[in-house]
Amino acid sequence: MKALALTVLLAGCSVAERPFAPPSVPLSEPRRLCTSNTQSDCRSVSSVERLLHDPDLHILEAVSTPAGRQGAKVLTLRRDGVVLRAKWRSFDSGNLVNEPRKELGAYAVQQLYLSPEDYVIPPTAGHCFPLAEYRARVDATATPSFGTRCVFGFLSYWLPNAHDVDDAEDQGILGGDSLYDEELFRTDTVYRRSLVNLNVTAFLVHHADAHDAQFLLVKDSGSVRVYTVDNSMAFQSITNPMVLFREDWATLRVPLVDTKTRARIAAIDERALQALATVEEYEDRDGMLTPHAITDPTVQRDAGMRWFGKRLQVGLTQGEIAGVRSRVQELKQRLAE
Template identity: 30%
Template sequence: MMRGATMRRAGPFRALVIFAATAAVAAPAPVAAQDANFLLPIAEIERVLREGDIQVLGVQPSRGLPGERTYRVTLQSGDHVLGVKYAPAGEGADEFNNRPRYELAAYDTQALFLDEREMVVPPTAIRAFPLDVVRATVAQAGDAGAAIPPEPTFDEWPMTLVALQYWMFNVDVPEELPDDDRIEEDEVYERLLGNFNLLTYIIGHSDSNEGNFMQSMDPAWPRVFSVDNGVSFASEESNRGTEWRDLQLDRYPAAAIDRLRGVSLEELQARFGVLVQFEIRDGNFVEVEPTENLDPGRGVRRDAERIQLGLTESEIRAMHRRIVRLIERVDEGRYELIP
């Protein structure tokens, strides 16, 4: 069994987190499913991801290629079978395209202007697992597993931080993004795509690699999801394109813009300065209520018994500048609003 952080942190959608069901193991029929892409209500996904005892049922590379750094892991917790993207952190938890704090910050950012039904980043969480548990999990991928076994995130402790993301149903890589013809014909699609683009713009998403964005196959609610947000904020750019770092559309939802108008720098500092904090309890790291920011100039902070992950002061200011610039452009008439 895998044991990790206790649910303490109050996240954006009642402490949303990252997980998803996969086809690797047949999942039970949805119970009170939220929509076509989530087999359980978000609150129940959160509970499992944040505090559930977890049994690993199956492991394979996320994209089916040997030596990947992320895995599609099928988990069981109580009566629930869930699939997750399982991404062990590297040494120091702050490497290019492997910064768990960016994944969690992207997930939290959407709550600034979207409701749960509109979310475009799947539930995401960070947990601290013993190193031997992480190595045993990755080893289940067999010859397709990691070329180098996971290492301790920090040399002084035999544990690894792992980013977890819900693996959704009924989604596929979009054939065309944006689909200009559909924008003209389907205002629901246009609205949902606008939400997606606002998120990628605010976080400075800088990796348009195929597979980082997924399209819901639900014709009545065709959301576009951003499922890999590790190259965002102050990250170096990917060589696969950065177009979704910018505003790509002519119109954006008025409701989302109105909510962003009320976002202050002080609110962003309070919400993103410390995204998650772990402390040693009985020899294991568990999630606790965040305390004062240990060092606003660093994204990964630790002392003798604590680990904090958050955005740096400069990353938060850059996010605020992007929001201010967006509102200015709307007020100048450069973008229309969808009522």
């Protein structure tokens, strides 16, 4: 009976797409992220990270995501006249196999070997919204997190003009119904590099739901870039049984042809791996969780979220880090062959 319930729970992590409401307030320009092939008229990863962390970031509205359950919302947010959108998962929306904290963990793992202009996971950050504001805009029945006066969760930048695989095929961006387009892989260096990086990242985080429907494509400056935007089933999560019938991008599917990627993987060391234990830190100030400088990035605690007095640290468990270490070693061995 437990196995049946788990299968139903996993299968419910991916559902048919629903109609998606556009923002009622115009989004600020530029909306596209700066990348290796787009360095002007764009928003840098670091600037988006600062916005997502900012305690003065306010919710304008919330709508359901186009697909998926798990309590995910798309929030329209404002800070100092800048309006943007982000996917939101509250801390308490997780379950046995699907945990919002892992979105932040996956975002940190890609940083082991990628520079911001090559990220395949959009900017992601923890945030705690004031309870009154959250109840007014998102969920009238919400309860505060950790006995504070705010609701804690994780924000991921909502990519503008992004296409899922089916839509990309309809728009002529892809030549078929697979994320892997052989001709595009041969001719578009940006697509080739980003697909390799996506494959490596999904492998390193042991993504348990890494099928084509989880990924988005953005065509910009004449090239195609791929992103993984749902990473809450990772780090020793039980694999979604539906992946058995689809392409699993958590297995290495494309050759590591990019010299830059190969060199950076080879340079990953134990210090970088242990730093994954604390990705972000927050301090309880009068009942509000606000960002705080990391005081000990390598604290040895087998918990992904842990309190030290009034400070909350968020990162990977030692078991999760061990899994990443093992997969890094496997990658290095492959590169040495």
